[in-house]
Amino acid sequence: MVGKATGFAVRPRRFTAIRNSMLCTAVSTLIAALPAFAAQTDQPPTARTVDVVDHLFGTALPDPYRWMEGAHNTEFQQWLVAQGAYTRQKLDALPTLKSWQDALQKISTSTVIHRAQQYVDGRLFFIRQGSGGNGTLMIREANGAERVLLDPATLTDHGGHASITLFSPSPDGSKVAVDIDHGGTEVTRLEVLDVKTGKPTGDVVEPVWGEFGAEWLPDGKGFAYTQMAPSDQRTGDDPIQDMRLRMHWMGTPAAQDAYLLRAGNGQGTNASFAIASNHFPDIQFPTGSRWALGMDQSAATEQRYCVTTQEQAVKPGATWRCIANVGDEVVAAAIHGDTLYLVSAKRRSNGELLALDLSRPDASLKDAHSILPMQDDEKIIDASIGDTQMVAPARDALYVKISKDGIDGVRRIDYRSGKVETIPMPLVGAASLFRTNDTQDGFLLELRGWTTPPKSWRYDPATSAMHSLGQDEASPADYSMVEATETELISADGTHVPLTIVHRKDIKLDGSHRAIIYGYGSYGMSVITSFKPVRLEWVKQGNVFAFAHVRGGGEKGEAWHLAGKGPNKHKGVEDLVAGVARLSELGYSRPERTALIAGSAGGLLAGGAVVQHPEKFGAAIIMVGMLNPVRMAEEPNGANQFGELGDPRKASDFPSVLAMDPYQQIRSHVAYPAVMLDVGLNDSRVAPWETGKFAARLRTATTSGRPIWIRTDANAGHGIQRSLGAEAAEYADIYAFLDAQLPAPAP
Known part of the structure; x- marks a missing residue:
């Protein structure tokens, strides 16, 4: 989900055990001898006060630091x-x-972590992060050779504090769109790189909130993106409001990008898919499907999901068919072929996986049917932050992450037969990465425990085997x-x-x-x-x-x-x-x-x-x-x-x-x-x-x-x-x- 005020995780570090034990002994000795601090005798800088009192709904609210x-x-x-x-x-x-x-x-300094892995056309895209940097975008070729695509530390024109918040490879892996944040504000410049040369293609759009990446067309000729509104078009001068969904065609000026949808009122508003100003329009173009999935997102758990054909979706004024609306308690959705998969909490608090045939012109949510039997204590709903999907369509099958007592597993659902298979997990843990690509078979997975370092794999359905990505983290x-x-x-x-x-x-x-x-x-x-x-x-x-x-x-x-x-x-x-x-x-x-x-x-x-x-x-x-x-x-x-x-x-x-x-x-x-x-x-x-x-x-x-x-x-x-x-x-x-x-x- 996007735009939330979210917590954050501290990434793992590496360290040598001998030196660490010596330091721990030294710290423990100091702590044991240390009494609680006495009351402070000096004071931090004072703050002036103002005489402001709000009167709201019969309640007086003093606000001396307004x-x-x-x-x-x-x-x-x-x-x-x-x-x-x-x-x-x-x-x-x-x-x-x-x-x-x-x-x-x-x-910290002895640690190197790998995250955000994506497997495209035999290549592995990922972020490599050490102690001093915010993460470098890397690529591993099919022959195992690795190289840098973008090191944000080299972008010195903004004081050297740049970071990559998101990256999106094109379906054929020839290009990658990177969200680059300068200074920690999460307001990014989305720039496209040529994967072969590592050089910019010249396609740049901005400003983009750092949680929104490029949504590529299956042929890679263009992508949709969610752009922040100009300062004079924002409700209450809030940069997160009134975002608009635009379509960029490769090689064309960004100023010509068409408005497909927008939050609030103005250019891009679509009567068939109206979006509140404090929500966010987004879209997906699944490979191998004629359908586009439109999303009305917010910090709320449930989201709105609408569909139209990909041919129409790239044009302003497309007619959308909204399948799940506010109140339907749908928390995730994905498309493969003519099937829309939905995760609903309406009838089951822990989540229910539904399937709907979009080829029916009158298909609605009431026609969706449950396709995944689950035990009472199994949970499909997952709103945790990270590179994990709830419903993950791959080329070969639909994969679903299931949690029970904090331990994650994966179910495979065959597209044709509907057969459900439980994939054996290589270790007991929680997934910090679970991702598919609809142009590839299988999935990527990373598992970790409270005292177990993360280990990552690629699942190959042809051999029913997990293959290590070679990026397992050793305990420091x-x-x-x-x-x-x-x-x-x-x-x-x-x-x-x-x-x-x-x-x-x-x-x-x-x-x-x-x-x-x-x-x-x-x-x-x-x-x-x-x-x-x-x-x-x-x-x-x-x-x-x-x-x-x-x-x-x-x-x-x-x-x-x-x-x-x-x-x-x-x-x-x-x-x-x-x-x-x-x-x-x-x-x-x-x-x-x-x-x-x-x-x-x-x-x-x-x-x-x-x-x-x-x-x-x-x-x-x-x-x-x-x-x-x-x-x-x-x-x-x-x-x-x-x-x-x-x-x-x-x-x-x-x-x-x-x-x-x-x-x-x-x-x-x-x-x-x-x-x-x-x-x-x-x-x-x-x-x-x-x-x-x-x-x-x-x-x-x-x-x-x-x-x-x-x-x-x-x-x-x-x-x-x-x-x-x-x-x-x-x-x-x-x-x-x-x-x-x-x-x-x-x-």
Whole structure:
């Protein structure tokens, strides 16, 4: 799904076990001798206040830091930079920072990861990423030879901070369209490269949001793309609104590109496929089919899907037939031949795979029939971020990813016979890559575990065999002493919530250990199994890292998502806080030794816990967090969130949006825990002023004397694309901060 305020993953790193064990011993020695920091005697730069009170639906909402809002706000930017400088000074003085930096940078610099693999015409396209870079686009030829197609570090005309957010090879593999982000804003320039020479073809379109790539025609003569609107044509000056779908023919000027669809009103509007201004038009042109699949996408889980012929779809004013609309609870779709495949949560919360014959002129959703028998606890719905598809048409068959208890498998459905086959998995784990190409047989797959590095394969249906891509990641250190325990917590209303606890095998359950508990809980996105050495290093030293699979996510299907969505957002907060109590009950930690960590939309969880339950845990880390949703209509990407959080401008939605707003729930004269807020100065998904307002107000309200710090990154945005070294530096700061704020483990 696109345009979401999403969390982000820290990529794995490599490190030598001998050197790592020495560093861990040094850090552990420092931590054991370190008392919790005393109350701060100096203060970060103060923030002025203004006398602003909104009166909405009979409720008065004081907003003393309203001045921080708005784009190109020089005063706020200067204040935020000063905050970052203050925090940097305080972090650099923490006793364990240097040891954490040495440990995490070591595993970072020794790591090379491979991601976003695509197999086209015997060639493997992929991103190779090391510590210092954001990822280089590579190609492996059929003979095994590898070469660079594009290294964004060479694009020095934008200060050397470019990254590749997406790439799309043409169906024959002769060209590749690359989304290039300059500066972490996720606003990209889409440029086409000739694969043989590696040189640009001269075909360039911009600006394009970084989650939208080129949608190639089967013959490769052109592609459709979703373009951001000019600044004077955006609703509320929101760059994410009023996007338009355009058609580019290779070798022609981009200015001549026709408008096929658009969100909102204006050039490109299509009466047969009207799209709200805060949604996004997109399209697919499946190879071997006469049909095009049009998509009306948003941050909501369900999407609209419409069809027309490919011949008509490339022309302005095409007549579309909409099969799935809002309320039909269709979350994914794909086409092969004349068959439209749909994943629906209407009758089954965990998802149902339907097939519809498009050759029937009057075919509608009611004519779709179920084609995949599933057990009650098997789940087809998957809203996790990454290179994974739910329904994946290949040339030979339809492949479907099925999850059960966090473990992924693949089913193969023969196009002609409808026979369902379970593909044996090479190891037990979760898929971080599952992708097909409708011009190729089989699929690409990558699996990983909590303590198992990712391994990747290409499945060949002719031999029913998995062939290694030769890109398996080795563990950067010995984590054989670490294991994951799957259990449950019991939330305030009695609901049983899955809880994953990663810990040393020899841990003493005496409550003496520092712990971190992570949650997200939005958009139906599951917290999936992941191998992250930057987190395992925390555990290796005797700490605990836990994951609360709170309501609002998708771990138990769409019903689980709805149970924590909108008016139910408080349940996700209750789940997260109950996870702290569960860790204490089981003896892993104690509340005062436990910290919460969450990012992006997860800021509503961690921020909500800070203001609603400040006494139930020891500290919180909030990364690029959503913290003031009552004002989301006033920020870029805000209107896109209405489908998930509600529209604060509506009387029906306002009470629940206010209830989930951490900034507006801050109370004076309360002893709040220590909080560090992490923000990228170029964030286009969640406005940095949400962090600034929350921090400033929390400081004036707290009586605890505990620090409220803002950590800034001048070269980062929302954290979607960044170097491994930057991630290692961030977690070194986090761990050093928590060492200082959480009571030391008992001797």
